[in-house]
Amino acid sequence: MKEQNKTGCENGFRVIKEAGCIELPREKAKNQAKMFQFIKSKKKGRRK
Numbered sequence: 001m002k003e004q005n006k007t008g009c010e011n012g013f014r015v016i017k018e019a020g021c022i023e024l025p026r027e028k029a030k031n032q033a034k035m036f037q038f039i040k041s042k043k044k045g046r047r048k
Helices: 002-019 025-047
Strands: none
Touching: none
């Protein structure tokens, strides 16, 4: 489940960038915040 979520987030972000679709600033910020939080939690897990 965790792996799927990660790939989905990364793939979705990449696809959106490649397609060049202009998303709402709020939606984009939400996605970025989600990715940032995920990376932060991942780093924390690695440290542990």
